Amino acid sequence: MTPITPMPSALAFELVARCSTTKARAAILTLPHGPVQLPLFMPVATQASLKGLTPQQLEETGCRLCLNNTYHLGLKPGQEVLEKVGGAHKLQGWKHNILTDSGGFQMVSLLKLANITEEGVRFLSPHDGTPMLLTPEHSIALQNTIGSDIIMQLDDVLVTTSPDTKRMREAMERSVRWLDRCIAAHANPTKQNLFCIIQGGLDLQMRTECCKEMVARNTPGIAIGGLSGGEAKADYCRVVNTCTGLLPEMKPRYVMGIGYPEDLVVSVALGADMFDCVWPTRTARFGNAITKHGVLNLRHARYANDFGPVEEGCGCVCCRTGDGGLGITKAFVHHVAAKETVGAHLLTMHNVWYQLALMRSVRQSIIEDRFPAFLKNFFSDLHGGDKSKYPEWAVEALKNVGVDLME
Amino acid sequence: MAASNGFPGAGRKIAFEILSHLDANVAGPRLGKLSIKGRHDVETPNFFAVTSRGVIPHLTPDVISSHTHIGGVHMALEDFVERAMGGTPPVVNCPGPSPLHTFTALPKSLPSLLAPRRTPAVSAPNGNSNSAISIFTSTGFQVLSNKSYISYVENLRPDIAISLADIPYGALPGTKRVAKMGDRTQEWLSQLINEKREEQVIFAPVLPIDYLDQSEYLNNIADEQADEVSGLALYDSNLLPDIPATTAITKLPRLSLDEPSSPRQILRQVSLGMDLFTVPFIGFATDAGIALTFRFPRPLPTGVAISNGVGALQLGVDMWPAVHATSVTPLDTSCSCYTCTSHHRAYVQHLLSAKEMLGWVLLQVHNHHILSEFFAAIRESISSGNFDADCEEFGRIYESELPEKSGQGPRVRGYHFKSEGPSEPKKNRPAWGNLGSDDQEASSKLVPDEPAAELEGKGFAEKMED
Numbered sequence: 001m002t003p004i005t006p007m008p009s010a011l012a013f014e015l016v017a018r019c020s021t022t023k024a025r026a027a028i029l030t031l032p033h034g035p036v037q038l039p040l041f042m043p044v045a046t047q048a049s050l051k052g053l054t055p056q057q058l059e060e061t062g063c064r065l066c067l068n069n070t071y072h073l074g075l076k077p078g079q080e081v082l083e084k085v086g087g088a089h090k091l092q093g094w095k096h097n098i099l100t101d102s103g104g105f106q107m108v109s110l111l112k113l114a115n116i117t118e119e120g121v122r123f124l125s126p127h128d129g130t131p132m133l134l135t136p137e138h139s140i141a142l143q144n145t146i147g148s149d150i151i152m153q154l155d156d157v158l159v160t161t162s163p164d165t166k167r168m169r170e171a172m173e174r175s176v177r178w179l180d181r182c183i184a185a186h187a188n189p190t191k192q193n194l195f196c197i198i199q200g201g202l203d204l205q206m207r208t209e210c211c212k213e214m215v216a217r218n219t220p221g222i223a224i225g226g227l228s229g230g231e232a233k234a235d236y237c238r239v240v241n242t243c244t245g246l247l248p249e250m251k252p253r254y255v256m257g258i259g260y261p262e263d264l265v266v267s268v269a270l271g272a273d274m275f276d277c278v279w280p281t282r283t284a285r286f287g288n289a290i291t292k293h294g295v296l297n298l299r300h301a302r303y304a305n306d307f308g309p310v311e312e313g314c315g316c317v318c319c320r321t322g323d324g325g326l327g328i329t330k331a332f333v334h335h336v337a338a339k340e341t342v343g344a345h346l347l348t349m350h351n352v353w354y355q356l357a358l359m360r361s362v363r364q365s366i367i368e369d370r371f372p373a374f375l376k377n378f379f380s381d382l383h384g385g386d387k388s389k390y391p392e393w394a395v396e397a398l399k400n401v402g403v404d405l406m407e
Numbered sequence: 408m409a410a411s412n413g414f415p416g417a418g419r420k421i422a423f424e425i426l427s428h429l430d431a432n433v434a435g436p437r438l439g440k441l442s443i444k445g446r447h448d449v450e451t452p453n454f455f456a457v458t459s460r461g462v463i464p465h466l467t468p469d470v471i472s473s474h475t476h477i478g479g480v481h482m483a484l485e486d487f488v489e490r491a492m493g494g495t496p497p498v499v500n501c502p503g504p505s506p507l508h509t510f511t512a513l514p515k516s517l518p519s520l521l522a523p524r525r526t527p528a529v530s531a532p533n534g535n536s537n538s539a540i541s542i543f544t545s546t547g548f549q550v551l552s553n554k555s556y557i558s559y560v561e562n563l564r565p566d567i568a569i570s571l572a573d574i575p576y577g578a579l580p581g582t583k584r585v586a587k588m589g590d591r592t593q594e595w596l597s598q599l600i601n602e603k604r605e606e607q608v609i610f611a612p613v614l615p616i617d618y619l620d621q622s623e624y625l626n627n628i629a630d631e632q633a634d635e636v637s638g639l640a641l642y643d644s645n646l647l648p649d650i651p652a653t654t655a656i657t658k659l660p661r662l663s664l665d666e667p668s669s670p671r672q673i674l675r676q677v678s679l680g681m682d683l684f685t686v687p688f689i690g691f692a693t694d695a696g697i698a699l700t701f702r703f704p705r706p707l708p709t710g711v712a713i714s715n716g717v718g719a720l721q722l723g724v725d726m727w728p729a730v731h732a733t734s735v736t737p738l739d740t741s742c743s744c745y746t747c748t749s750h751h752r753a754y755v756q757h758l759l760s761a762k763e764m765l766g767w768v769l770l771q772v773h774n775h776h777i778l779s780e781f782f783a784a785i786r787e788s789i790s791s792g793n794f795d796a797d798c799e800e801f802g803r804i805y806e807s808e809l810p811e812k813s814g815q816g817p818r819v820r821g822y823h824f825k826s827e828g829p830s831e832p833k834k835n836r837p838a839w840g841n842l843g844s845d846d847q848e849a850s851s852k853l854v855p856d857e858p859a860a861e862l863e864g865k866g867f868a869e870k871m872e873d
Binding site for chain 1 (some may be wrong): 461464465467470498500501502512545733745749754757760761764765766767768817864866869871
């Protein structure tokens with residue numbers, strides 16, 4: 001295919017450091033609402049609010065880039081309201097960056113009778129059964145109205161575990177064609193950054209082709225999509241590793257839907273920069289605290305009399321004591337978890353802080369070129385030093401980039 | 408004319424100073440200052456926020472510190488002791504000099520007030536006995552004896568503890584029962600006074616029955632226990648004019664547990680000389696999606712008054728209706744709270760309609776702020792001698808009750824209420840429908856529930872030609 005004229009971009013990508021062993025990188029990504037430090041985890045504020053936290057509290061966790069879901073905002077409050085209010089930043093009082101997805105994923109996963117044609121996603125209106133169509137142009141127009149700093153192309157999403165190679169190829173090739181339609185429809189390329197989404201399931205050949213096609217379109221950033229759908233972790237790692245090997249060095253790489261701490265650190269080692277997931281905030285509402293020693297379900301009776309902080313040494317506002325810290329104990333979270341929403345708010349703040357702090361220390365270790373040691377430490381903490389408990393896929397994936405966790 | 412009930416003994420932790428009172432023998436509004444060692448001073452009249460399981464609903468402690476100016480908090484022992492049957496409740500094991508504060512991560516500056524029961528309390532099926540009352544924990548009804556209440560007070564060290572009162576929530580007590588109420592309450596108070604640590608501050612309950620039926624109990628407080636008791640907690644504010652007007656009793660701070668349902672009722676109680684309040688209607692308004700907008704005695708000059716068309720101003724605005732969907736004005740244009748300075752109606756309306764928890768957080772911050780301002784204005788008015796005229800003006804300008812709620816509140820939990828009969832409607836809508844059933848839940852928030860044309864108008868998708 002013929003390369004398209006370079007598209008404008010509303011970001012600057014500055015590579016700060018490279019790990020001398022793995023493919024990990026540290027960078028500064030400057031977006032319309034300020035710089036963010038890569039690698040980065042982005043918490044998900046689905047309906048323009050991060051599950052009970054005020055924008056001020058979210059800011060205090062260190063978050064400078066969060067997600068909104070286009071599908072949800074398209075339904076509530078809707079494009080007309082967003083237009084009148086002046087976009088999602090103004091709606092939620094958020095001074096920092098926002099990334100929106102295309103809405104296609106939720107469309108397919110939440111709506112029955114949605115099917116995908118070349119025109120777009122067809123579905124029956126659940127209200128009155130009228131056949132309706134959501135096209136790449138609709139998705140981009142909506143994201144233009146939302147005004148997010150990073151917008152995503154509408155892609156043809158298929159579960160990676162689908163055995164239908166023919167359908168997978170069709171989805172991959174259609175995603176490329178839809179990218180062209182998205183680029184053509186994008187009204188604010190100097191204010192909003194359109195990211196393409198690499199598809200191709202678990203087929204490395206197809207992923208390779210897709211990378212080639214999409215890199216040629218020269219979008220300001222690149223996402224690897226279709227993962228985190230129940231595929232084997234080893235397959236996931238192979239796909240990420242293959243894609244990052246084919247992507248230009250000077251563009252941010254975003255792996256969609258990833259959020260478990262061990263997935264994050266391994267993906268960084270494989271050369272990915274940005275991640276998002278609802279898990280940290282969702283699990284908080286179930287009373288689960290993420291710590292470096294694993295996830296604690298604070299609703300369990302064993303924590304009823306545990307007067308220690310949620311995580312010893314944690315710097316979040318809940319765990320800190322003195323100087324504005326709240327000194328929240330596990331016993332108190334146990335007391336309110338699933339009974340008062342404050343319990344959810346407290347753990348949401350802790351979990352978001354944990355994820356962001358994890359990525360900050362990953363970044364620092366890359367800059368100081370001690371990321372391999374960081375990885376060893378991380379897995380040792382997570383599994384209490386018991387190497388037999390290390391997940392095989394992580395050991396394997398890291399070996400491929402030069403880190404032997406077992407040594 | 409300032410009377411002071413200040414730190415007489417070295418062990419005393421509390422002082423109440425009456426700053427202005429026209430005549431101690433005549434009921435009337437008064438200004439005061441409540442000082443508790445280690446906490447901020449509370450200028451009265453003022454209010455203590457109502458908590459549930461030790462938290463002000465929706466507000467994390469950092470939000471309380473940064474965005475509210477409440478006098479203190481009211482906590483209920485029944486919110487902490489569901490594990491008492493099988494051992495010690497965890498709150499008792501909490502280390503530190505003030506376990507209740509530490510356990511609930513309550514900001515250090517805020518005074519804590521411990522009562523046996525929530526306000527409002529759920530009525531218990533079993534009555535109280537000579538030595539114990541019925542309480543309602545998150546796992547069901549329990550018996551709380553005065554002996555264990557005294558030991559909880561001893562262990563939890565709240566800044567103020569209200570002594571156990573024999574109150575039959577629900578049914579009106581008969582004549583025989585009424586006679587017992589005063590006796591039991593007096594007995595329980597005496598036991599608490601005898602066994603408590605010297606520095607523990609105690610408020611004596613005033614029962615919601617006629618003065619004559621509890622005169623013996625109240626006279627006993629006036630004659631024998633006025634030095635041991637640091638305040639009165641009135642379950643019925645109408646008793647205030649009947650309280651013996653001895654100097655010792657008059658100088659005590661008075662807390663209302665009368666659950667006023669409107670600002671007018673607060674004003675009435677202030678005019679009788681009430682000092683401290685719990686105001687459950689703040690939480691009711693928040694959960695109903697209502698932003699309180701009343702000011703005392705009249706709207707601020709910068710405020711845009713909301714009229715219902717008849718002349719009287721509404722006390723609050725229902726934030727559910729779609730008319731707010733594109734309104735980028737604050738909930739109340741004259742308000743300086745976090746919600747009004749950082750957000751607008753469109754956001755709050757969106758959050759309520761999307762059932763996002765933040766909607767109630769923002770309303771709770773705003774509504775507590777409005778009450779803080781209301782009490783500040785009341786103090787100002789008393790101090791300038793205009794209170795009666797201001798009350799009259801307020802009554803003329805504003806409606807008497809809060810607006811009706813139109814939307815759904817957050818989910819109600821089991822310990823918040825108890826069904827009173829078999830035919831009661833469900834308090835919560837079902838959270839989940841069948842996944843993948845043939846009739847896709849059109850009311851679920853995750854699927855569009857508007858007609859296709861409307862969806863198209865929103866730019867969400869387009870209708871297909873046949």
